[in-house]
Amino acid sequence: QVQLVESGGGLVQAGDSLRLSCAASGGSFSQYPMAWFRQAPGKERELVAAVNWSGGSTYYIPSVKGRFTILRDNAENSVYLQMNSLMPEDTAVYYCAAAVPRGRGNWGPNAEYDYWGQGTQVTVSS
Secondary structure (H helix, E strand, O other): OOEEEEEOOEEEEOOOOEEEEEEEEOOOHHHOOEEEEEEOOOOOOEEEEEEOOOOOOEEEOOOOEOOEEEEEEOOOOEEEEEEOOOOHHHOEEEEEEEOOOOOOOOOHHHOOOOEEOOOEEEEEEO
C-alpha cells in the first residue's frame, strides 16, 4: 500500500509561484508513474501533469504547459509540481497520484491511477 502526502498549497496572487510536494511511502516509488490532478469547485477532476517512472518523460495539459513543471526525485520518494505565472483559473484542490506499473505505456493520460493523496488547496486571487 502506498501513502501519498501533499504539501505546499496556499493563497497567492496572480503571477506568483508555488511548489507543491508529494511524499510517498510504503511502496516502490521509483517504479510508479506519478501525476498531479486538480479539481476546481463544480468541475470534474482533471489531470494536470504526469511523469513516467524514471522522470525522463513528462506530460502537461495545454493550459499549464510552459508554466508548470513536474519533477520527481526517486532518491527522496517525492514528486513536485512547480507552478509559475499562476492564474485565478488554476484555483483548485491539487492531488498527487501514483499508478501501479502495468507496462511501458501505462503513464500520463493513459494510466490508471491507483493511489491518491488527500489533496492540497491552491487559491489564486486576481
